Amino acid sequence: MRETDSLRRFLFEEAPLRGHWVKLEDAWSQARAHQDHPPAVASLLGQALAASTLLAACLKFRGTLTLQVRSQGDVPLLIVQCTHDRQLRGVAQVREGAVITDDAGLAELAGRGTLVVTLDNHDGGEPWQGIVPLAGASFLAADDWRAGGLLLQKLPQTQSAGEGARGRMLEIWDECSLLLDTLGGRELLDTEPQLLLHRLFSAHDVRLFDADAVRFSCRCSQARVNSLLLSLGEDEVKEILDEQGSVAITCEFCNRQYRYDAIDAAQVFADAPAPDLPGSVN
Ligand SMILES: [Zn+2]
Numbered sequence: 001m002r003e004t005d006s007l008r009r010f011l012f013e014e015a016p017l018r019g020h021w022v023k024l025e026d027a028w029s030q031a032r033a034h035q036d037h038p039p040a041v042a043s044l045l046g047q048a049l050a051a052s053t054l055l056a057a058c059l060k061f062r063g064t065l066t067l068q069v070r071s072q073g074d075v076p077l078l079i080v081q082c083t084h085d086r087q088l089r090g091v092a093q094v095r096e097g098a099v100i101t102d103d104a105g106l107a108e109l110a111g112r113g114t115l116v117v118t119l120d121n122h123d124g125g126e127p128w129q130g131i132v133p134l135a136g137a138s139f140l141a142a143d144d145w146r147a148g149g150l151l152l153q154k155l156p157q158t159q160s161a162g163e164g165a166r167g168r169m170l171e172i173w174d175e176c177s178l179l180l181d182t183l184g185g186r187e188l189l190d191t192e193p194q195l196l197l198h199r200l201f202s203a204h205d206v207r208l209f210d211a212d213a214v215r216f217s218c219r220c221s222q223a224r225v226n227s228l229l230l231s232l233g234e235d236e237v238k239e240i241l242d243e244q245g246s247v248a249i250t251c252e253f254c255n256r257q258y259r260y261d262a263i264d265a266a267q268v269f270a271d272a273p274a275p276d277l278p279g280s281v282n
Pocket residue numbers: 218219220251252253254255256
């Protein structure tokens with residue numbers, strides 16, 4: 001059976017190297033269903049979704065990993081998120097009037113931009129922000145239907161492993177990173193994981209673990225949108241109501257629309273907790 005919307009971990013039996021493989025199909029088509037992007041931007045978004053899944057798979061956390069690109073280029077903003085239980089969503093913005101060629105890559109689309117990875121712990125821990133120190137080799141690809149990726153990583157070696165084992169690990173690492181460079185986008189997207197790993201690393205004993213499901217899911221909710229409305233402030237909301245009769249807020253990740261008429265909006269402001277008084281406890 002063709003395997004899609006799944007994440008697989010694999011290990012090299014003879015060296016402390018591991019990897020992850022991911023392929024998205026339904027998750028990818030749902031994430032992009034309402035986003036009409038030029039092919040190069042769609043491909044970048046698909047690759048970013050695959051990358052966020054691979055990154056999240058490498059880290060121990062309970063929460064949301066966010067990968068965000070901001071730039072002055074044709075793609076001023078791209079955000080993708082993956083939770084610890086592999087729920088994905090993502091959005092890309094394209095500068096109005098941008099002329100984007102089909103083969104434009106990250107450097108052309110978001111040149112001189114910044115890439116930031118954030119981990120928000122759902123358990124209430126401090127959010128962590130930075131560049132994930134990812135000593136790995138990766139390959140990503142996406143087309144109109146599928147997005148996928150493969151990531152290889154060195155694992156820390158025990159002190160007792162000795163120089164010989166370390167040299168052997170680096171040898172295998174160099175060989176496998178080079179093999180990964182020979183992979184084509186179509187080959188990654190078309191090939192089942194067992195066969196792909198066999199083709200790439202046939203000289204090595206690679207153990208492939210069971211699949212974990214990956215899916216598209218948006219965490220937007222009435223409560224979150226209410227707080228967005230509150231952050232606009234009562235005056236601004238009143239102004240929009242006077243002009244347009246209602247306030248519409250659309251979630252960019254899933255295209256769900258939240259609409260407030262004057263009564264709904266008044267209710268939200270009436271229900272809002274009073275701002276903390278200076279000196280109040282908690
Ligand atoms: Zn949403």
